[in-house]
Amino acid sequence: MNKENDSKKPEDITDVIFDNIQEQDNNLPKWWLWLFYITIAWGIFYVAYYHFGPGLQPHEMLALEMKQHEALRETVQEEQAATSDGAAEVDYLALAKSESNVAHGKEVFVAKCVACHAQNGEGLVGPNLTDAYWIHGGDIDSIVNVIENGVVEKGMLAWKGVLKQDEFQDVIAYVWSIKNTNVPGKAPEGEKE
Numbered sequence: 669m670n671k672e673n674d675s676k677k678p679e680d681i682t683d684v685i686f687d688n689i690q691e692q693d694n695n696l697p698k699w700w701l702w703l704f705y706i707t708i709a710w711g712i713f714y715v716a717y718y719h720f721g722p723g724l725q726p727h728e729m730l731a732l733e734m735k736q737h738e739a740l741r742e743t744v745q746e747e748q749a750a751t752s753d754g755a756a757e758v759d760y761l762a763l764a765k766s767e768s769n770v771a772h773g774k775e776v777f778v779a780k781c782v783a784c785h786a787q788n789g790e791g792l793v794g795p796n797l798t799d800a801y802w803i804h805g806g807d808i809d810s811i812v813n814v815i816e817n818g819v820v821e822k823g824m825l826a827w828k829g830v831l832k833q834d835e836f837q838d839v840i841a842y843v844w845s846i847k848n849t850n851v852p853g854k855a856p857e858g859e860k861e
């Protein structure tokens with residue numbers, strides 16, 4: 669026994685000596701014990717709260733977040749639908765009566781459409797837009813629909829999103845304005861309106 673051990677209370681000292689090191693039986697430090705108690709308390713709280721209480725398990729949390737995300741996506745889609753409904757309510761017939769819109773629409777037509785529909789819409793690869801015959805219908809909704817979505821397999825492109833919104837609207841106004849102007853050109857195709 670060395671000097672240090674002499675100062676210890678006898679019960680702290682054990683008989684075990686290992687590699688010349690004498691094992692002692694000290695009390696565990698307070699901070700260590702507190703950590704230990706806190707982890708136990710945390711464990712009890714955790715099980716009670718997350719397994720039996722209102723706490724959410726990771727998969728429940730995920731499901732909740734997915735639901736919130738889905739709800740958010742739906743509202744965004746509804747908003748978008750609401751605004752594009754607004755676009756669908758564009759009064760093309762009124763635009764077709766506005767000279768400035770029609771003039772702007774003609775510019776768009778000359779830039780984008782004449783390659784197939786010819787300078788005045790009398791038809792080339794694409795049908796004559798000035799006669800009374802329409803492949804897809806000559807009412808405004810049908811015309812908007814064809815220009816919006818195209819007839820891709822027949823070589824008519826979809827223009828929605830390719831043209832800016834005002835170009836899109838005005839070119840429709842222009843097409844409406846040349847309707848029944850009967851410019852001599854490509855032979856009639858489709859049904860007489």
Ligand code: HEC
Pocket residue numbers: 776777780781782783784785793794795797801802803804805811814815819822823824825827839840843857858
């Ligand atoms: C690459 C050639 C091409 C271009 C460019 C093109 N079209 Fe067409 N378009 C066609 C063809 C081909 C058809 C006929 C589709 C069919 O047979 O179903 C057509 C059909 C149409 C129709 C329907 C005609 C009907 O009889 O029902 C409209 C309206 C129309 N185009 C407008 C436009 C406008 C406006 C533009 C420019 C923004 C445009 N097109 C650009 C080739 C074109």
